[in-house]
Amino acid sequence: xxxxSNSQKFDRERQIAYFSTCLQQLPAPYCKLDTNRLTMVHxxxxxxxxxxxxxxxxxxxxxxxxxxxxxxxxxxxxxxxMHIDNNDPQEAGFIGGTFLPPHHKYHHSHIAMxxxxxxxxxxxxVDVRNDPRIPQTAIIRTLRRLQQxxxxxxxxxxxxxxHDLRFLYCACxxxxxxxxxxxxxxxxxxxxxxxxxxxxGALALVPHGGEGHGGSTFCGVASLVLMNQLYVIGEDADxxxxxxxxxxxxxxxxxxxxxxxxxxxxxxxYWIGATLRLLGYDAGTGNEDDVLCFLDHAExxxxxxxxxxxxxxxxxxxxxxxxxxxxxxxxxxxxxxxxKYRQDTQMKKDLEGVSLKALNCTMGxxxxxxxxxxxxxxxx
Amino acid sequence: xxSSTTTMITTEDLPALFHDVTPIPQDEGPHIVCxxxxxxxxxxxxxxxRALSAKDEWSERALQLTxxxxxxxxxxxxxxxxxxxxxxxxLMKEDKSIxxxxxxxxxxxxxxxxxxxxxxxxxxxxxxxxxLEYVEQQTNKELFxxxxxxxxDYTAEVFQEDSKNYHAWCFRQWILQTMKAPAIWQExxxxxxxxxxxxxxxxxxxxxxxxxxxxxxxxxxxxxxETAQSEADYALQGAxxxxxxxxxxxxxxxxxxxxCRSSTMEEDKRTWLLQHYLDHAExxxxxxxEADKDPEACPNLSAxxxxxxxxxxxxxxLTHAKQLMHYLEHDIDPIRARYWAFRSKTIEQALSLKSD
Numbered sequence: 001x002x003x004x005s006n007s008q009k010f011d012r013e014r015q016i017a018y019f020s021t022c023l024q025q026l027p028a029p030y031c032k033l034d035t036n037r038l039t040m041v042h043x044x045x046x047x048x049x050x051x052x053x054x055x056x057x058x059x060x061x062x063x064x065x066x067x068x069x070x071x072x073x074x075x076x077x078x079x080x081x082m083h084i085d086n087n088d089p090q091e092a093g094f095i096g097g098t099f100l101p102p103h104h105k106y107h108h109s110h111i112a113m114x115x116x117x118x119x120x121x122x123x124x125x126v127d128v129r130n131d132p133r134i135p136q137t138a139i140i141r142t143l144r145r146l147q148q149x150x151x152x153x154x155x156x157x158x159x160x161x162x163h164d165l166r167f168l169y170c171a172c173x174x175x176x177x178x179x180x181x182x183x184x185x186x187x188x189x190x191x192x193x194x195x196x197x198x199x200x201g202a203l204a205l206v207p208h209g210g211e212g213h214g215g216s217t218f219c220g221v222a223s224l225v226l227m228n229q230l231y232v233i234g235e236d237a238d239x240x241x242x243x244x245x246x247x248x249x250x251x252x253x254x255x256x257x258x259x260x261x262x263x264x265x266x267x268x269x270y271w272i273g274a275t276l277r278l279l280g281y282d283a284g285t286g287n288e289d290d291v292l293c294f295l296d297h298a299e300x301x302x303x304x305x306x307x308x309x310x311x312x313x314x315x316x317x318x319x320x321x322x323x324x325x326x327x328x329x330x331x332x333x334x335x336x337x338x339x340k341y342r343q344d345t346q347m348k349k350d351l352e353g354v355s356l357k358a359l360n361c362t363m364g365x366x367x368x369x370x371x372x373x374x375x376x377x378x379x380x
Numbered sequence: 381x382x383s384s385t386t387t388m389i390t391t392e393d394l395p396a397l398f399h400d401v402t403p404i405p406q407d408e409g410p411h412i413v414c415x416x417x418x419x420x421x422x423x424x425x426x427x428x429x430r431a432l433s434a435k436d437e438w439s440e441r442a443l444q445l446t447x448x449x450x451x452x453x454x455x456x457x458x459x460x461x462x463x464x465x466x467x468x469x470x471l472m473k474e475d476k477s478i479x480x481x482x483x484x485x486x487x488x489x490x491x492x493x494x495x496x497x498x499x500x501x502x503x504x505x506x507x508x509x510x511x512l513e514y515v516e517q518q519t520n521k522e523l524f525x526x527x528x529x530x531x532x533d534y535t536a537e538v539f540q541e542d543s544k545n546y547h548a549w550c551f552r553q554w555i556l557q558t559m560k561a562p563a564i565w566q567e568x569x570x571x572x573x574x575x576x577x578x579x580x581x582x583x584x585x586x587x588x589x590x591x592x593x594x595x596x597x598x599x600x601x602x603x604x605x606e607t608a609q610s611e612a613d614y615a616l617q618g619a620x621x622x623x624x625x626x627x628x629x630x631x632x633x634x635x636x637x638x639x640c641r642s643s644t645m646e647e648d649k650r651t652w653l654l655q656h657y658l659d660h661a662e663x664x665x666x667x668x669x670e671a672d673k674d675p676e677a678c679p680n681l682s683a684x685x686x687x688x689x690x691x692x693x694x695x696x697x698l699t700h701a702k703q704l705m706h707y708l709e710h711d712i713d714p715i716r717a718r719y720w721a722f723r724s725k726t727i728e729q730a731l732s733l734k735s736d
Contacts, residue, residue: 022414023413023414025414025415025417026414026415026416028417028419030416031419031422031453032455033416034416034418034453034456035455035456035458037413040414041413069411072411076408076409076413079409098406098408098409099430099458100458101407104430105433105436106433106434110457155457158461160457160460160510161461161502161503161506162505162509198588198591199634200630200631200634205546206550208553208592208597209553209557209589209591209592209597209599210549210553210588211584211585211588213546238637238641242633242637245719246630248719249626249683251715251716252715259584259585260582260584260626260630261584261625261626261627262544262584291722293718294716294718294719294722296715296716296717
């Protein structure tokens with residue numbers, strides 16, 4: 001039974017205030033995310049998108065005071081684009097912020113920043129496939145350079161950093177958005193994902209023994225979906241069964257944990273919720289075997305909403321602490337995903353008639369950003 | 381020449397130390413998005429970093445500057461990259477006046493100091509690995525092993541603070557696999573045993589580590605039957621401590637599945653193995669009875685029985701599995717009711733195929 005005492009009502013206005021404030025200004029502790037600012041922009045822009053704010057502003061002429069304008073965001077992001085003539089004409093992509101000047105010797109693109117930059121631009125109305133300001137071919141060429149012999153991806157061409165499943169996911173998202181798969185050796189990438197399989201059927205961040213984890217499980221499964229290779233799990237009855245069991249067993253009391261015997265944490269409601277949705281989808285038939293319903297959404301929603309900050313808005317990782325941008329976004333993403341399960345009356349009360357835009361759970365952004373009508377391959 | 385990375389400079393030192401360098405301010409452009417409220421010292425340090433790295437000056441003072449910058453933001457991968465360039469350049473100097481081991485130990489100490497408040501920072505963990513890779517490539521096996529052992533000890537220290545630190549476990553695995561010393565795996569069996577039985581029987585990272593160690597780092601080769609039985613017995617030992625704990629049950633199932641998948645396993649051996657562990661899994665119910673708990677109401681135990689019964693696959697086993705799933709769905713694991721209903725349907729289909 002959902003515990004009514006700690007379940008709050010979804011507060012759309014407060015959520016808009018939280019994300020729009022963050023989009024303008026982040027407090028000092030975020031200087032540790034200085035090189036990742038673009039990911040903060042990504043979360044804020046896409047949260048406001050799911051909340052319907054950009055649509056309201058554009059189509060219904062709703063005015064929000066002290067808002068960062070979409071065009072300004074686009075300009076700022078484009079200013080983080082590595083200039084093709086900078087050092088290495090073969091490289092292109094985005095860097096996570098403005099911490100290095102554009103022509104600086106160490107100004108190299110970072111794969112996760114390229115992924116988030118393209119997502120944000122696409123959502124804000126830039127046609128990333130065709131816009132001349134974006135060096136599509138060079139970005140894909142850069143991907144090819146980033147891929148390692150074991151199939152994984154480095155994040156920068158300097159290669160002086162970790163390689164793991166996160167960056168493979170980024171590579172797949174970039175390729176999907178630009179509709180160009182020549183940058184990825186797919187068989188190698190698939191073998192990397194396979195090697196990340198842990199003893200209990202989940203996916204680890206790194207291969208050959210890593211521990212199964214909710215975040216990496218999502219990255220691996222979503223990568224397979226994007227590469228059109230989900231059948232490698234689908235055709236392995238053992239793997240599919242153990243992965244499914246692992247995912248559904250992450251719900252212990254209310255929320256989802258990222259690994260067995262860890263604490264529940266709001267972001268896993270997205271990582272694991274989205275994974276389940278993807279696992280249940282048969283690309284061949286286009287049918288959705290609704291395995292996402294294997295979770296108890298009334299309890300999960302109750303947990304997520306209990307992590308909504310009553311004053312600041314946003315969502316925290318666990319109850320009774322401060323929100324952060326990442327957990328806030330993934331909580332919202334989960335709430336969008338869970339809208340399908342509106343049958344129970346608690347759900348109606350929780351979201352109080354508020355509709356969030358549909359989420360594309362493979363890409364982790366709004367479905368409306370990547371419409372089939374605009375040439376995007378349909379994805380869940 | 382002692383490494384001066386131990387001399388921690390402050391922003392006040394910067395103008396004098398870099399009197400010949402013009403700081404480069406950050407240009408955020410006319411429209412700032414997600415503006416960060418940088419502390420003033422942060423801005424000063426990074427203004428100098430932008431300038432110094434643009435000149436690619438790999439020197440002692442550059443190293444000191446990166447130390448300062450990393451204190452402000454230990455996640456700046458460009459600063460770490462530049463720092464390593466300084467380090468390797470200094471170590472490669474013709475005069476060879478730097479004691480390599482002391483120099484690198486110093487950096488590992490710095491990384492540990494930064495890691496204290498940032499235990500989940502990817503860049504700090506990667507720096508430790510980069511240092512080890514340098515030692516492996518540039519020195520000898522003996523020194524490399526010395527460093528490896530120290531790093532294994534370091535991860536053990538980190539586990540005192542957080543026994544499930546994902547980065548620490550990944551790094552530990554990387555060290556073991558890079559050492560390529562077969563004997564290390566038995567040590568790791570002992571370590572995982574300690575982490576499980578003395579530490580926390582519910583530590584999934586430790587059980588995961590045991591899986592790797594039991595396989596001697598060769599995950600594509602199934603365990604020999606004798607080892608598999610030993611590990612399955614170990615899992616049951618873990619399960620008896622707390623039958624509600626998911627880890628030992630999943631470990632047991634993984635062992636059995638691996639054996640059953642193995643092409644070298646004969647049919648009668650397989651049958652024996654599954655029956656044996658089915659019986660012994662059932663016996664764990666005694667622990668529950670002794671504790672006045674309902675032996676039929678332990679979800680992870682019942683889920684394990686269900687999996688073994690499905691592996692057995694005969695009509696009687698599947699029928700039994702279906703009954704267990706019914707309890708799981710309706711009584712003992714209601715949060716996963718829909719999942720158990722789905723699995724029941726699968727069993728029903730398998731049963732109806734058998735009766736055809």
